[in-house]
Amino acid sequence: MPEIRYIDAINQAHHDEMARDERVVVLGEDVGRKGGVFGATVGLIDKFGEDRVIDSPLAESSIAGVAIGMAANGLIPIAEFQFADFIHPAFNQIVSEAARMRYRSNNAFGCPVVFRAPFGGSHGTALYHSQSIESFYAHVPGIKVIVPSTPADAKGMLKAAIRDPDPVLFLEHKRMYRLVKGEVPDGDYVVPIGPAAVRREGRDLSVIAYGWMLYESLRAAEMVASEGINAEVVDVRTLAPLDKDTILKSVAKTNRALIVYEDNRFVGYGAEIAAIIAEEAFGDLDAPVMRLGAPQVPGIPFSKPLEEWFFITKEKIADAIRKLAAY
């Protein structure tokens, strides 16, 4: 199995699926000639032409609306938002139209659109290029929200999203594009939407994370391992629908849970996981469920010291793990 970068896995999935099914089309800002601002769609326009790889105007509401219309007419569009920060104008289209299509039409129409968006903070990305938007959409019934964290998952889950008969919000943490590398199975394969994955087995406590926080959590787990704390790390992968069983099984084993997410803590996605554990695994708990999330400020500051203050790092996670383990 070849080792490739996360971004390459995304790109390969596009190539494979467009070649496999001619109904698959791509639209978004700079996805054509430029090949996408991060390079996710490189090479598509040369191979599949301007009819199937469409450079759109700078109008996210329109990108989403057009994609929904295409889906209603038999196409399978992949709509790219250059940054998740810019998805907000399309909120109405995604929530009111795409997510509700099947419900509203009494199952007459689906809406097989994949909305792709790079999200999350990296160094110096500041307010407009670093937002975490997952909880807005995970709240909405009718749309699946997935956050793959390995190249193999990125490729396999993007394929699964494209083949899904309903809308999927596919979130890619931009920090992983070039930093995360991994082996990808040969040939055509899909990774099902739904199941979470235990990335590190442990017995003392469960760290539950997704996106870049998975990597910070895995590093934090290694840091505390030498201190005798054996942390299990669960990669949520699919935020909606959530795989509760894997999480509850892990907590049943370790009796302690720490949920790590990059978004601001208050009403963030991790709050839902915490609530589920409290409700359904109460009898297994040996300590209060703990969350680690960003402070309640409007976004990641540009100033370096403030960015460090905001961002959840492996050191902060290790501290939280120690605290939870000592409870």
Added chain:
Amino acid sequence: MATEVKMPQLGESTYEGAIGKWLKQPGDKVERFEPLVEIITDKVNVEMPAPFGGTLTKILVTEGATVAVGTPIALMETADAVPSGDGEGKAPAAQPRTEARVAAAASAGAATKEEGPRLSPVVRKLAEEHGLPLAELAQVQGSGAGGRITKEDVTKYLETRRAPASPAAPARPAPPPPVTTAPATGDQLIKLTPLRRSIAQRMAQSKREIPHAYGVIEVDMTTLVRWREAHKEQWRARESVNITYTAFFVKAAVEALKAFPVVNASWSEEGIILRKAINIGLGIALDDGLIVAVIKQADQKSLVGIARELETLGKRARAGKLTLEDVQGGTFTITNPGVFGSIWSMPIILPGQAAILATDAIVKRPMVRNDGIMIRDIMHLGLSFDHRIFDGAAADQFLHRIREKLETFAGGDAALTDF
């Protein structure tokens, strides 16, 4: 709805209890945790708090009667939801849970109104699954924040706990075939009190299961006797407590236990458990039997502190006011048949411990010292020990250590703290 109140499990080895006195009568309104009935067990008398609020409608077990743990003893009319959603008394599987809860309420009430430890859900669940009474659980040393008892503490404790009483297993061993004891004309049958029955069971169990071995040594108490006689009034005036010989024996035994941890131990099929805490049980004679009260963490207490606790425990025992806390957790026992004049004793080990020390009467004897005959104050120390756990050599070394402490003391004008 009518709900049953059951005989609670009061302590690790009680299987039944007797109704002492009903503190409420049918028709009385009862608040939750309000004293409902006085219960006499083999160890202690406690006032059982009402497990829930309501009206007492019917008393099912009259005063003086003895029933097994879990037997319904009264009916109460409750508003609606009783704090147990498990179909109280109907599903047998739900029983231990209910009892554990009642026991928790009862022991919380009995333990001088002290609040029990806060337990996490998983710790409670584990305790229930293993039939570990909450009163016993409260004795576990917590390793979590602020001494909290963690799941790991419980699993470790369960591993070391000897033959945990499974809630499913029959609580009492099958009765042995009866010996021919039919009373003849003129004979009198004395009914067994719960205390008598418990002593009988525990002693028989000990002799059945533990291979007892014995060691006895002679201790020359002359120096200590003279020292104590010369100062005891003065000590009593200053400390307002009688510094008894027993206090010295406890202190000396504690030092020896520290030097020989194997004596402060328990036998289990997995191995020998060395007890970290040194909790000294002391046999206290009562009119109708014998009870062992425990000085906890005796290694952290001064001679005066030990003397004071001995006095308090003795008073409480004779007044029938011992709490569960007072009688649980012993790791080694001292019995003092000497007060009744015995000069040579071989006591029976308390199940769960490795040894028991008997301190016999101090009597004046002619002794050979430096090829001359002297009159000395002599006492025998007898140790019964579990030969599975250690051997005669360790037993004798342990006894010698105590003798050394008692004999080599300077006496004279030395202060109490010098001992």
